[in-house]
Amino acid sequence: MTTSKKKSVLGDNIVSGGLNALFGQQGIDVDVDENKGDAIENLNVNFIIANPFQPRHSFDENALRELANSIKExxxxxxxxxxxxxxxxxxxxILAGERRWRATQLAGNETIPAVVRAYDDATMMQAAVLENLQRENLSPIEEALAYKQMMDVLHLTQVQVAKRLGKARSVVANTVRLLTLPQEVQDWIQTGxxxxxxxxxxxxxxxxxxxxxxxxxxxxERLTVRQVERLVNEMNENKVVSKATPxxxxxxxxxxKALSDKLATKIAIKHNQRGAGKIEINYGSDQDLNRIINALGLDLND
Structure with a gap:
């Protein structure tokens, strides 16, 4: 493998103002400090592989070509x-910068400037998710899978994931819940x-x-979220009614009806699927109850 080392000709301010601003608050150090022996290396693109924890499953080919043209210029x-x-x-x-690496290959360049760091798996995963979230490159499903991966692999709670990524806990919770939808629906969200x-x-x-x-x-029908909310509420209300009044x-x-006519009061027959049930007879007063008892031919004085 061929690599060449050189001074940080890009300048600390570019690195610090870019990636370090993105990751600094989460404690991920990507700044270049020449006083500590840091340097930017030109690495062969063929010896670089994607972050194993990359949450993004697809890249915009048009955007990559535009970036490749910019790199050429x-x-x-x-x-x-x-x-x-x-x-x-x-x-x-790659901890950060996979789009640049892919575009560099499209541009036909054999090498790419890189800063080599010693990072553990937890940092690699956190940085991969953070970079994509900050730059709005993830679909909602990819974002949900990324959160779940952090929870499963790093044994984190939703609260801890939210804290590490600078997100509200409710955002993490609501996004992860998308993974409980049927797979077909998840696919439709993934494709937009x-x-x-x-x-x-x-x-x-x-x-x-x-x-x-x-x-x-x-x-x-291209329904809006508000229209979907109304339909969901109506469907749930109908479900409650059907359960309450089988x-x-x-x-x-x-x-x-025949019993109601005979007893001159409201009668309700409740019948279940097993063939059992009950008959409810309504009355309005003690006198009404006595009337119904007499109509049934009952003599309670015996």
Whole structure:
């Protein structure tokens, strides 16, 4: 492998003002300090690999080509940040700057300026998520998967993830909840056919089939989040009503009416799927109760 070392010709202010401003508050040091022996190296692009914890699954090809054209004209204005790969000591893993690395390859450059650091897995994961979130390059599903990966691999709570990334806990919680949606709905959010707001609103339903059907309707009719909220509320209200007042057969309804007519009061027959149930007889006073008892032919004095 061929690398060449040189002085930090880009200047500390560029590195500090860029990546260090992005990561500094989270305690990730990416500043270049020549007094400590730091230097920018020109690394062969073929010996660099992506961050193993990269949460982004897709890159905008048009944006990469634009960046590649800029690199051809102006060069790399800010070095990427890497560490020596854990599995292969002759390669490097990117902490930050994967887009620049990919665009550099598109531009046909064989080398790229880089700062080599010693980072652990936790820092690599945190930095990969942070860079993408700050630059708004992640889809809602990629963001949710990134949070979950941090919780699973680093054994963090939602509160701890939020603190490390400078996010509100509610943001982390609501985003991770998207992963409980059916996979088809997650795919539609990933491709942008559904928005994060629409996806979060669909979480108000607890039946997978209802969620899928409503999601399809949202895409077909291009419903707003507010319209989806109204539909979810209506569906939940109808579910409550149907549970509270189960339907009875036409035959039982006729029986209910006949009893009501005979006793001159409201009668309700409640019947379950097992064939059992109960008859409720309403009365308005003690005198009304005695009347109903007499109408039933009961003699309570015996």
């Amino acid at each position: 102006n060069g790399i204005l800010q070095p990427i940040i890497v560490r020596v790969a854990k599995e292969s000591k002759d390669k490097y893993e 056919e559904l928005s994060m707001g629409q996806g979060r609103t669909l979480l108000g339903l607890h039946n997978k089939r209802q969620i899928l059907n409503l999601a399809k309707r949202v895409m077909q 339907q009875i057969s036409a035959e039982l309804k006729e029986t209910e």
